[in-house]
Amino acid sequence: MTKQDIKENIRLSLEKNPYLDKIRKVSLFGSYLHGDESNESDVDLLVEFAKPVGFFSISRIERDIEGRVGKRVDLVTPDSLSKYFRDQVINEAELIYEKR
Numbered sequence: 001m002t003k004q005d006i007k008e009n010i011r012l013s014l015e016k017n018p019y020l021d022k023i024r025k026v027s028l029f030g031s032y033l034h035g036d037e038s039n040e041s042d043v044d045l046l047v048e049f050a051k052p053v054g055f056f057s058i059s060r061i062e063r064d065i066e067g068r069v070g071k072r073v074d075l076v077t078p079d080s081l082s083k084y085f086r087d088q089v090i091n092e093a094e095l096i097y098e099k100r
Contacts, residue, residue, distance in 0.1 A: 027093035
């Protein structure tokens with residue numbers, strides 16, 4: 001699956017997600033962004049929420065996207081990233097969805 005396929009499937013998944021109103025931004029980072037993914041790679045997504053969400057909501061969003069892309073998905077927020085590479089991830093991440 002190409003990066004474009006991944007991005008399109010994530011967009012389609014988000015359109016039908018019951019938590020979409022709580023999501024501000026979703027961006028791709030990691031191996032799929034850089035084109036060095038393998039069959040075992042997960043899809044790394046940086047998510048900013050417009051409203052507070054709990055663990056179960058995040059898990060549901062992950063499962064919905066995983067079902068659409070057929071790959072394991074790792075959702076992280078900017079605050080959950082290590083301070084040692086947070087800025088790099090935020091600066092390199094490629095926007096997939098932004099609430100208007």
